[in-house]
Amino acid sequence: DVKVTQSSRYLVKRTGEKVFLECVQDMDHENMFWYRQDPGLGLRLIYFSYDVKMKEKGDIPEGYSVSREKKERFSLILESASTNQTSMYLCASSSDRSPSFYNSPLHFGNGTRLTVT
């Protein structure tokens, strides 16, 4: 079974702090994603990566950056946390190896609930 592990379930940070959210997957997946989930807004894509050191902006990248130095690890960085970044953050991964690309479900971690005060 695919395991996607997010390092923290709950996190409380102060405004202006630099915050690191870590995600590790154990299935050698090429693709990794960061979403945030807010009531009434659903899941929105922040960033994704389809290979080591590669990254692409999603729908709401402002205020965030990412790092993918190793295939199994994808980090989300809040450069200067703000209260409007209080949210549930979900990491996910999927395989890109043909022919599975079109048949590869997304596997999610359990999420990190971040509160910025």
Add this chain to the structure above:
Amino acid sequence: KQEVTQIPAALSVPEGENLVLNCSFTDSAIYNLQWFRQDPGKGLTSLLLIQSSQREQTSGRLNASLDKSSGRSTLYIAASQPGDSATYLCAVQSDSGYALNFGKGTSLLVTP
């Protein structure tokens, strides 16, 4: 931009009923459509994936159908149980990229 809509937003049914959750999307150029389940405070669990060339997929009491031309999918749950209570989300992977576009989900409550 792909828009995904789920109706209804919430649903309450007595145990044992069969039920249908609906999902619609605006752009039919998709690779696949996926259904997920989310329990409160948790991540998402993949239930079913339907490739764009397929019409339906089944897993146990779950059956998902896809009508790509009309931009619709349904998730059928047979003989519902209280343990089915969760939020169900559908998502489409457009053929323009890697990421999924999600609907806002249907919150299902199955009462004993």
